[in-house]
Amino acid sequence: AQSVTQLGSHVSVSEGALVLLRCNYSSSVPPYLFWYVQYPNQGLQLLLKYTSAATLVKGINGFEAEFKKSETSFHLTKPSAHMSDAAEYFCAVSDLTDKLIFGTGTRLQVFP
Amino acid sequence: GAGVSQSPSNKVTEKGKDVELRCDPISGHTALYWYRQSLGQGLEFLIYFQGNSAPDKSGLPSDRFSAERTGGSVSTLTIQRTQQEDSAVYLCASSPRTSGRTDTQYFGPGTRLTVL
Numbered sequence: 141a142q143s144v145t146q147l148g149s150h151v152s153v154s155e156g157a158l159v160l161l162r163c164n165y166s167s168s169v170p171p172y173l174f175w176y177v178q179y180p181n182q183g184l185q186l187l188l189k190y191t192s193a194a195t196l197v198k199g200i201n202g203f204e205a206e207f208k209k210s211e212t213s214f215h216l217t218k219p220s221a222h223m224s225d226a227a228e229y230f231c232a233v234s235d236l237t238d239k240l241i242f243g244t245g246t247r248l249q250v251f252p
Numbered sequence: 253g254a255g256v257s258q259s260p261s262n263k264v265t266e267k268g269k270d271v272e273l274r275c276d277p278i279s280g281h282t283a284l285y286w287y288r289q290s291l292g293q294g295l296e297f298l299i300y301f302q303g304n305s306a307p308d309k310s311g312l313p314s315d316r317f318s319a320e321r322t323g324g325s326v327s328t329l330t331i332q333r334t335q336q337e338d339s340a341v342y343l344c345a346s347s348p349r350t351s352g353r354t355d356t357q358y359f360g361p362g363t364r365l366t367v368l
Contacts, residue, residue: 234354238349243294244294
């Protein structure tokens with residue numbers, strides 16, 4: 141079975157600081173991993189995905205994530221936070237039947 | 253091009269009533285998914301369509317929930333005899349299903365259901 145765990149339901153950073161959102165996965169098959177962002181009252185938007193082509197994945201809005209098999213992790217980072225990054229972030233793994241299994245989400249707050 | 257659309261955006265209903273939620277996927281996308289987002293349960297899968305058939309309906313919480321898809325396009329999620337615990341945001345997503353597990357799912361804005 142596949143699952144993801146997001147450590148930290150809330151993360152607060154100052155504008156310009158490093159953003160680090162943690163995601164660990166469990167998968168009985170080679171994992172395919174996704175990060176989605178949800179702005180208030182909107183649907184989910186794909187930030188980036190890992191499909192085994194490269195372990196360091198670059199996404200939109202300056203975000204990137206590194207797949208580390210030894211640590212079963214897929215943490216999301218951004219070198220310098222912007223006020224517009226404030227949102228909820230979800231890590232997900234795709235199931236054998238293609239559906240997404242989501243983590244519980246991390247709400248990112250960015251302070252000026 | 254147009255994204256995934258859902259209607260209504262908000263629905264308030266009384267306990268015991270039936271509701272229908274609609275999803276229009278991106279044109280040409282053969283796969284369609286319904287998810288539910290609630291405070292207590294997070295984001296959870298409900299049902300998956302490939303074309304008009306539903307090979308995975310394992311997430312439907314009870315037999316009060318049903319869904320159909322017609323013409324390989326529009327899908328309707330029906331909740332009968334609504335209960336207060338059905339209050340949630342219902343999200344629809346579609347994908348082209350060109351490579352299965354690695355496909356990006358594109359989400360609609362959701363329908364916020366409130367059961368009084």
